[in-house]
Amino acid sequence: MFEIPPNHPRAESLRIREKLIEGFEKGIVAKAGLIAHGRGEAFDYLIGEKTTEPALEAAKVAAAAMLIAKHPVISVNGNVAALVPKEIVELSKVTEAKIEVNLFYRTREREEAIKSVLEEAGAKEILGVGEATSATIPELSSWRRKVDPRGILVADVVLVPLEDGDRTEALRKMGKIVITVDLNPLSRTAQWANITIVDNVVRAIPNITEQAKKLKNFSSGKLKEVLKSFDNRKNLGKMIEIIKDRLTKLAEKGIYIPEASQIYEEMRRIE
Ligand code: PTJ
Numbered sequence: 001m002f003e004i005p006p007n008h009p010r011a012e013s014l015r016i017r018e019k020l021i022e023g024f025e026k027g028i029v030a031k032a033g034l035i036a037h038g039r040g041e042a043f044d045y046l047i048g049e050k051t052t053e054p055a056l057e058a059a060k061v062a063a064a065a066m067l068i069a070k071h072p073v074i075s076v077n078g079n080v081a082a083l084v085p086k087e088i089v090e091l092s093k094v095t096e097a098k099i100e101v102n103l104f105y106r107t108r109e110r111e112e113a114i115k116s117v118l119e120e121a122g123a124k125e126i127l128g129v130g131e132a133t134s135a136t137i138p139e140l141s142s143w144r145r146k147v148d149p150r151g152i153l154v155a156d157v158v159l160v161p162l163e164d165g166d167r168t169e170a171l172r173k174m175g176k177i178v179i180t181v182d183l184n185p186l187s188r189t190a191q192w193a194n195i196t197i198v199d200n201v202v203r204a205i206p207n208i209t210e211q212a213k214k215l216k217n218f219s220s221g222k223l224k225e226v227l228k229s230f231d232n233r234k235n236l237g238k239m240i241e242i243i244k245d246r247l248t249k250l251a252e253k254g255i256y257i258p259e260a261s262q263i264y265e266e267m268r269r270i271e
Contacts, residue, residue, distance in 0.1 A: 023082025027113045030105040043183035054238040055199040062179045063211035064226040069157035072097035081114040085121035087205040100128035100151035106143035127151035140170045168192040185239045198239040
């Protein structure tokens with residue numbers, strides 16, 4: 001992996017990029033996955049690269065939904081496998097959810113590469129690889145329609161981080177509860193899901209696990225209350241509001257980085 005200087009002001013963001021590049025070189029991440037990450041990064045900038053209060057609330061509700069579920073499934077694509085393999089396995093253990101590989105750019109090689117990385121991270125069973133994807137999601141034309149009859153097909157709750165909108169819509173029309181993690185609150189996925197966590201997947205997945213650990217001993221009645229009290233429309237509205245307020249404050253400053261602003265002032269005095 002390319003060595004990132006630890007004192008680089010954007011070290012964490014560069015480290016995440018390097019994981020994706022490495023994932024691409026290992027055949028895990030699709031070419032388009034690199035582009036999708038760029039889009040996500042831009043939105044992460046806008047929300048301030050940290051978990052917000054509405055995102056934490058959505059993570060708690062997601063945990064409750066997964067704990068109540070009879071057949072919870074975590075759908076894993078290339079970007080998720082490259083960024084958070086261990087975290088996905090940990091979440092699946094805490095919530096007793098199955099893990100299924102589901103790819104937009106499906107090839108047998110990528111399925112196997114993703115299966116391996118998840119097994120290295122401690123997963124015992126991976127659905128959705130090879131002949132196992134014998135079932136089909138109705139009204140979906142992309143490769144994402146191919147699902148495992150033991151997994152997404154029979155799931156009542158599906159976590160689909162970094163997804164494309166078509167499948168979220170199709171899964172909802174099948175009556176499933178869909179949880180997504182998407183940095184873009186305006187994406188079709190974010191809009192179609194029952195529970196949208198507007199956060200970076202590297203922060204959101206550990207947050208769901210932490211919340212699930214806290215809620216694990218709650219009765220199903222209490223968990224249902226958590227789920228019922230949630231309003232995804234309001235939560236998305238709050239996220240858009242956070243971006244709007246942040247941009248308003250930044251617009252007042254123009255140059256928001258203190259050192260850059262100081263040099264700008266000094267130069268203006270000299271001129
Ligand atoms: O591995 P495959 O073949 O299944 O392909 C996966 C990609 C991501 C290429 C495919 O699902 C795709 O094209 O996705 P989209 O339509 O570009 O949507 C990805 C969404 O995830 C966008 O709304 C991004 O803003 C968002 N996103 C990107 N990186 C992150 C993210 N959200 C959370 N955390 C991230 N790190």
